[in-house]
Amino acid sequence: MSKEIPYKIYLEENEMPKQWYNVRADMKNKPAPILNPATLKPVTVDELSGIFCTELAKQELDDTTAYIDIPEEIRNFYKMYRPAPLVRAYCLEKKLGTPAHIYYKFEGNNTSGSHKLNSAIAQAYYAKKQGLRGVTTETGAGQWGTALSMACAYFDLDCQVYMVKVSYEQKPFRREVMRTYGAKVTPSPSMTTDVGRRINEEFPGTTGSLGCAISEAVEAATSQDGYRYVLGSVLSQVLLHQSIIGLETKAALDKYGIKADMIIGCAGGGSNLGGLISPFAGEMLRGEADYKLIAVEPASCPSLTRGRYVYDYCDTGKVCPLSKMYTLGSGFIPSANHAGGLRYHGMSSTVSQLYHDGLIEARSVEQTEVFKAAEQFAKVEGILPAPESSHAIKVAIDEALKCKETGEAKNIVFGLTGTGYFDMVAYQKYNDGLMSDYIPTDEEIEKSLSGCPKVD
Amino acid sequence: MSKEIPYKIYLEENEMPKQWYNVRADMKNKPAPILNPATLKPVTVDELSGIFCTELAKQELDDTTAYIDIPEEIRNFYKMYRPAPLVRAYCLEKKLGTPAHIYYKFEGNNTSGSHKLNSAIAQAYYAKKQGLRGVTTETGAGQWGTALSMACAYFDLDCQVYMVKVSYEQKPFRREVMRTYGAKVTPSPSMTTDVGRRINEEFPGTTGSLGCAISEAVEAATSQDGYRYVLGSVLSQVLLHQSIIGLETKAALDKYGIKADMIIGCAGGGSNLGGLISPFAGEMLRGEADYKLIAVEPASCPSLTRGRYVYDYCDTGKVCPLSKMYTLGSGFIPSANHAGGLRYHGMSSTVSQLYHDGLIEARSVEQTEVFKAAEQFAKVEGILPAPESSHAIKVAIDEALKCKETGEAKNIVFGLTGTGYFDMVAYQKYNDGLMSDYIPTDEEIEKSLSGCPKVD
Numbered sequence: 071m072s073k074e075i076p077y078k079i080y081l082e083e084n085e086m087p088k089q090w091y092n093v094r095a096d097m098k099n100k101p102a103p104i105l106n107p108a109t110l111k112p113v114t115v116d117e118l119s120g121i122f123c124t125e126l127a128k129q130e131l132d133d134t135t136a137y138i139d140i141p142e143e144i145r146n147f148y149k150m151y152r153p154a155p156l157v158r159a160y161c162l163e164k165k166l167g168t169p170a171h172i173y174y175k176f177e178g179n180n181t182s183g184s185h186k187l188n189s190a191i192a193q194a195y196y197a198k199k200q201g202l203r204g205v206t207t208e209t210g211a212g213q214w215g216t217a218l219s220m221a222c223a224y225f226d227l228d229c230q231v232y233m234v235k236v237s238y239e240q241k242p243f244r245r246e247v248m249r250t251y252g253a254k255v256t257p258s259p260s261m262t263t264d265v266g267r268r269i270n271e272e273f274p275g276t277t278g279s280l281g282c283a284i285s286e287a288v289e290a291a292t293s294q295d296g297y298r299y300v301l302g303s304v305l306s307q308v309l310l311h312q313s314i315i316g317l318e319t320k321a322a323l324d325k326y327g328i329k330a331d332m333i334i335g336c337a338g339g340g341s342n343l344g345g346l347i348s349p350f351a352g353e354m355l356r357g358e359a360d361y362k363l364i365a366v367e368p369a370s371c372p373s374l375t376r377g378r379y380v381y382d383y384c385d386t387g388k389v390c391p392l393s394k395m396y397t398l399g400s401g402f403i404p405s406a407n408h409a410g411g412l413r414y415h416g417m418s419s420t421v422s423q424l425y426h427d428g429l430i431e432a433r434s435v436e437q438t439e440v441f442k443a444a445e446q447f448a449k450v451e452g453i454l455p456a457p458e459s460s461h462a463i464k465v466a467i468d469e470a471l472k473c474k475e476t477g478e479a480k481n482i483v484f485g486l487t488g489t490g491y492f493d494m495v496a497y498q499k500y501n502d503g504l505m506s507d508y509i510p511t512d513e514e515i516e517k518s519l520s521g522c523p524k525v526d
Numbered sequence: 527m528s529k530e531i532p533y534k535i536y537l538e539e540n541e542m543p544k545q546w547y548n549v550r551a552d553m554k555n556k557p558a559p560i561l562n563p564a565t566l567k568p569v570t571v572d573e574l575s576g577i578f579c580t581e582l583a584k585q586e587l588d589d590t591t592a593y594i595d596i597p598e599e600i601r602n603f604y605k606m607y608r609p610a611p612l613v614r615a616y617c618l619e620k621k622l623g624t625p626a627h628i629y630y631k632f633e634g635n636n637t638s639g640s641h642k643l644n645s646a647i648a649q650a651y652y653a654k655k656q657g658l659r660g661v662t663t664e665t666g667a668g669q670w671g672t673a674l675s676m677a678c679a680y681f682d683l684d685c686q687v688y689m690v691k692v693s694y695e696q697k698p699f700r701r702e703v704m705r706t707y708g709a710k711v712t713p714s715p716s717m718t719t720d721v722g723r724r725i726n727e728e729f730p731g732t733t734g735s736l737g738c739a740i741s742e743a744v745e746a747a748t749s750q751d752g753y754r755y756v757l758g759s760v761l762s763q764v765l766l767h768q769s770i771i772g773l774e775t776k777a778a779l780d781k782y783g784i785k786a787d788m789i790i791g792c793a794g795g796g797s798n799l800g801g802l803i804s805p806f807a808g809e810m811l812r813g814e815a816d817y818k819l820i821a822v823e824p825a826s827c828p829s830l831t832r833g834r835y836v837y838d839y840c841d842t843g844k845v846c847p848l849s850k851m852y853t854l855g856s857g858f859i860p861s862a863n864h865a866g867g868l869r870y871h872g873m874s875s876t877v878s879q880l881y882h883d884g885l886i887e888a889r890s891v892e893q894t895e896v897f898k899a900a901e902q903f904a905k906v907e908g909i910l911p912a913p914e915s916s917h918a919i920k921v922a923i924d925e926a927l928k929c930k931e932t933g934e935a936k937n938i939v940f941g942l943t944g945t946g947y948f949d950m951v952a953y954q955k956y957n958d959g960l961m962s963d964y965i966p967t968d969e970e971i972e973k974s975l976s977g978c979p980k981v982d
Contacts, residue, residue: 076605149533181909243950445706449708452606452607452636453636454703491703492947494702497702497706498698
């Protein structure tokens with residue numbers, strides 16, 4: 071196995087995965103079931119089908135089927151922007167002077183600018199197949215909303231996006247991309263839903279939050295005929311769709327006989343990380359191989375490193391099922407000076423369980439050093455990374471520098487989830503030396519956690 | 527030759543071109559020589575070397591060498607974002623219901639968002655090799671400035687960008703990308719150059735123009751030790767570097783035994799169009815094949831379709847060599863409602879000569895229909911195109927619809943030069959139904975042309 075490794079490893083169309091991998095099937099300790107908020111009993115497919123498409127509700131609750139066929143229509147869409155390249159970061163290695171080999175899986179080569187499209191197209195497909203008129207969703211920074219807009223345009227589905235008000239106003243360009251793809255974008259909290267009106271009344275002048283936008287989108291879905299709600303992260307179905315990232319990564323590494331030593335991903339709700347590590351965690355669970363899996367989260371929203379592993383609400387309005395996860399409490403909102411995404415209070419139940427069982431380790435990093443890593447990466451590798459992705463870059467560089475000290479030629483793989491073209495306000499802050507860090511106090515986290523429901 | 531054609535044709539690293547192609551070598555009617563503005567005599571390499579790096583000055587004047595080796599350092603950088611895929615627009619074909627096969631060469635998969643990087647890295651390389659400290663340039667919308675900033679960061683060269691003031695103020699994000707890559711960005715006209723001060727005095731409150739920014743950048747280069755000026759379009763050296771687009775396109779087509787019937791490119795200064803068509807025009811010039819080559823320009827800046835083929839100034843300050851080209855006069859500025867790029871008053875001398883000799887045909891299109899084509903393309907092909915690129919999309923769609931009428935399965939190839947992520951203000955205007963068209967009157971063009979120098 072001494073083939074020369076190209077800058078970018080592209081799989082051929084016939085090497086592309088034809089099935090998603092459901093890591094839950096190989097987990098002895100399954101993620102705890104999600105609970106109906108009214109009964110506190112595990113939700114059934116029937117109950118979930120009121121919110122999600124039936125097929126997606128099934129995927130959400132299926133923790134035994136290891137491989138699920140990717141429908142041909144989805145594989146055709148994937149061809150438009152996949153395979154995503156696995157890039158050997160030759161220039162970064164040289165710049166750092168490290169003997170480590172650094173690889174990154176780049177998911178930013180599509181107009182939504184991130185990996186979110188992988189699940190958006192799957193969810194839109196099942197909605198279309200079920201004969202629905204449209205879907206509703208929330209979006210924060212806008213990556214997910216953009217991805218869903220693209221997917222819905224492709225399948226000619228109506229797309230209604232509740233966009234956190236502060237982003238709607240401060241990120242007009244993301245909004246316009248969604249509109250160009252035909253989506254209807256509403257700033258949240260709005261006056262178009264009960265929960266929106268209630269929140270606006272209770273907190274006049276609020277600029278919104280992700281949890282609040284989720285509640286509005288769910289209400290909009292359940293109060294219109296022919297609509298369902300879709301979500302871009304946290305859910306088990308999303309991790310299933312995002313396993314395409316890890317499967318392609320593994321196929322590309324295998325193609326050149328490369329054994330990864332560690333796999334690093336940024337973690338907000340867990341969609342990218344969960345998808346990236348899935349097949350590797352599967353090998354670990356089956357006792358076939360060992361890897362160091364690292365979740366990187368912002369110090370300002372540290373659900374894994376400082377949260378608690380309990381049942382919690384997934385949204386502010388408490389209309390969604392409860393999930394057992396590492397959480398900071400559903401009322402937790404990162405400091406206003408937090409620039410990037412990764413601002414969700416909880417974490418995918420699958421990632422949470424794997425972390426709880428010691429298969430994943432977690433690190434938190436502060437944003438100034440994240441942007442410093444982003445700038446360093448951009449200058450030598452060309453790509454201007456999203457702030458979210460740059461969390462993984464930061465830890466990959468740290469690990470590569472450790473290798474420099476020890477002289478080890480480790481294979482470091484990280485997920486570069488997307489590009490930062492719509493995050494230039496944050497870059498400007500960094501360029502102007504105006505970026506600051508904020509770490510929540512223990513008291514703040516305790517207070518927020520006190521709002522968790524009493525289950526268990 | 528019945529290999530199934532994938533969505534995206536990627537060349538392997540060993541299939542990548544190792545030489546640029548200089549179409550001038552195969553032209554019987556060479557482009558007219560550029561003239562020293564002081565003597566009105568053809569410039570020499572020595573004279574040009576005061577403005578450009580010596581190697582680039584040689585390339586600028588070399589109209590006999592057909593193939594020029596691409597230095598290894600440049601080929602290594604190309605690997606970071608090349609090969610650019612040649613995409614079969616299966617979804618667009620289906621949407622249009624056309625029997626035509628549509629292919630586009632997508633140059634937007636890099637942070638500068640366009641093909642400009644192909645020449646930026648070459649010019650930065652030669653500057654570095656000559657031992658220079660840095661380079662100066664101008665930028666309008668910012669694609670070229672961004673590309674040059676990336677290239678200079680890679681080679682650790684100082685980069686000074688004069689950005690047309692109206693763009694500097696209205697496109698702060700492009701500016702921040704450049705700053706992130708370490709460039710110094712100055713709004714033009716500035717008070718840092720003689721020509722800038724003169725223009726500011728003569729036209730108080732002016733928001734600048736490309737021609738004016740060029741003059742400032744040239745002055746900045748020639749008044750600092752160890753600096754040279756670089757330019758992203760129009761020049762023959764730029765077309766040489768951009769021939770990589772056409773060479774890769776041709777290699778990808780050949781790989782699958784596809785014979786293009788027509789090749790369509792948007793045309794501002796001619797860098798993309800010239801690069802894309804070079805090898806195809808070469809075959810035509812050598813009598814080996816025939817193609818329909820189409821240049822598409824905005825109706826608001828119609829240098830080929832309504833300009834005059836004469837010697838003209840390349841910049842407002844009249845400090846650059848004169849070039850014989852299709853021009854609207856160096857004082858021509860497109861209407862303020864013109865959204866996209868492609869706003870240069872002239873056209874590459876090579877493209878001009880090929881057009882004059884009937885090898886290229888030209889069409890002008892209005893911007894509302896361009897954005898309509900862009901939206902249609904985005905919805906089915908996923909990629910949100912740059913307004914510039916969308917000019918080519920518009921004509922490709924027109925041609926595909928003609929095939930639908932005639933039932934011909936023509937192979938239509940067009941250049942998708944870049945993405946529109948930094949053009950959302952224009953898209954917003956379109957989405958809101960506020961976009962309008964403007965076509966200059968004959969009188970306006972005549973008036974502007976009257977400022978051309980009396981040469982010939």
